[in-house]
Amino acid sequence: MNKVQFLRLAGILAVFLLAGCASQVEDQTTARRFAWIVSPEVHPDNRVTFRYRAPNAGEVLVDAQFESEPVAMTLDTSGVWSVTLGPVKPDVYPYSFLVDGIRVMDPGNPHYFPNERFKGSLVDVRGEAPRVHSLKEVPHGVVNYEYYPSKTLGTTARVLVYTPPGYEESAEKHYPVFYLISGTTDTEETCFKVGRANLIADNLIAAGKAVPMIIVMPYGNPAALLPAGTQPANQGELFDRDLLNDLMPYIEANYRTLNDRNHRAIGGFSRGGGQTLRIGLGNLDRFSWICCYSAYLGREEFARDFKYVYEDPGKTNEMLDLLWISVGNDDFLYQRTIDFIDILKGYGIDHKTLVSTGGHTWMNVKLYLAETVKCLFQD
């Protein structure tokens, strides 16, 4: 047995022994050697301790999104690196470790940041008062993992669908629908697991601040589902067609939806914000609520593709129940988003804006989500 084989077996045994599955085994030395470490540990005063076991590493940093840059951790005599940061403003933050330059998730934290390209963990600093995205004791909706057939993609695709509390109790009631798209490299799970769209809706509905609605969370990069080499040149257009021609009919056939433009909203973050503007403004006959988080349309594209939107602003304003644009003042797309807002102002197209602090982050997406979910489908 070589060293790696030994470590593999020792790891399995340690897990097994710690779980108390094999109480007859007397020598628990292995288990003690592999005792689990707690990470992250959120303290009552909102400080957070991160720990990572790496006795042989030369340097371990924690890269947490509440810090402006990665922070060095300190090695103790048991081989565990740790650092305590904060107090931190209560929120849910992505973080990862940099172990001799290698980026890793926190192995002992089951809360993932679902993503195609990077692997991060999540820490929930709850604070004393629960926030709008916190798990509270209110009636909860359900998030459904659904497969749907897509003719556009020529394959079966996956989508997450939130149904609000009470959806199962009545076979009669129909609901408005919010299509919510995550950003570049995110997956169909990101608005659920990082954005907490379900908990935000649960809490706002319970407080009487939001209308019960269905939230549909598609995968923003369906070209990745196609066999290598078969992706079309215009991958954005593929998403649009799948959403309009496959996903929407599937949702409307399988859920109790209200199927008119005044009961359909579309929103998204980053790339999903661009998709939102293109699909929403491009299909005002289908959507009257449009929510763009940290994204924009460029002046040229808008002038070229959205003439019918700006040539009769009065008609556009009559059709739009909401055109919402939000961005953080530290977002690397801040200036472009502000430029887009200026374009809308220049044409006299009604819109609402929220310029927050912070950057291109899911902390901001949660804020924007909560603010827009409050507005949607309200008279």
Place this chain on the structure above:
Amino acid sequence: MNKVQFLRLAGILAVFLLAGCASQVEDQTTARRFAWIVSPEVHPDNRVTFRYRAPNAGEVLVDAQFESEPVAMTLDTSGVWSVTLGPVKPDVYPYSFLVDGIRVMDPGNPHYFPNERFKGSLVDVRGEAPRVHSLKEVPHGVVNYEYYPSKTLGTTARVLVYTPPGYEESAEKHYPVFYLISGTTDTEETCFKVGRANLIADNLIAAGKAVPMIIVMPYGNPAALLPAGTQPANQGELFDRDLLNDLMPYIEANYRTLNDRNHRAIGGFSRGGGQTLRIGLGNLDRFSWICCYSAYLGREEFARDFKYVYEDPGKTNEMLDLLWISVGNDDFLYQRTIDFIDILKGYGIDHKTLVSTGGHTWMNVKLYLAETVKCLFQD
């Protein structure tokens, strides 16, 4: 801007540029430098190429569960390590990389192994003919992520619930229920994302080989949901009480279930197999189908706690519709499981066994799941 800050920003920019979100940005040098690599790449002949970018690493191995030990990868001039393995027997396998001894997921693969303690990725070697766990063009059920209130835990807990195809179409039809528990360090997502219980059921139902059923996938380690220091000494008993007194009533109140012992099954893997035997054999008034995957009860525990099971084997056999025990001949629990089967034989308690090849793996869980789902609730 220090080096790490630069890497952070360059990474964000690269992702953004590659997504074509900022077409006006002229210099895409950064994007090219960070061009995405494909990993894993499954070839038509069932070989698999793994790739990992780490120009500065001294050694990178891939630890794939179809190999007996980690395999060294080779560095190319672009800073990417790679190796091609196989041909591999078609299945879904966990794997991870060992980068200078640091275990990491595959950053470019969105398919996670949900787990509390280690972080792995999944590779699907489909082969020419789809397998019983493959995504096929058949009617699909839905996996619901549910929150339920637990008096036992004093908190809100999470459970995944599979409803079969057709469940939403009829408001009348009621279904049998299979409680399916994952293993030590697994989460409530593992039977779904790694075990593919939903796809196995979809495929077997479509083929007329399984009865449409609801599958409930709880979290096997609810003590972890309690505040540090408040966990009871007997954490196993906590799970049992939560399942019997909180989860089961919640499911039966919120789903259209058949609520008698002949329409309730319980099954599980590893620690979940032990939980299955304890809860199932301990509550024959509630369960008549018991499926144990890669686990056992020790002779002493059985003699001490299960007298009513063995003292009147005739009565027990009359009550049991199925007692299923399976294990791989390379499983580190093989001998103990065989000993348990011998105990059952000795007492004359009816049971079915499947001794497969392979070890304590989720490849085997999928096999056992498919075989048992075929049996459940059949006359």
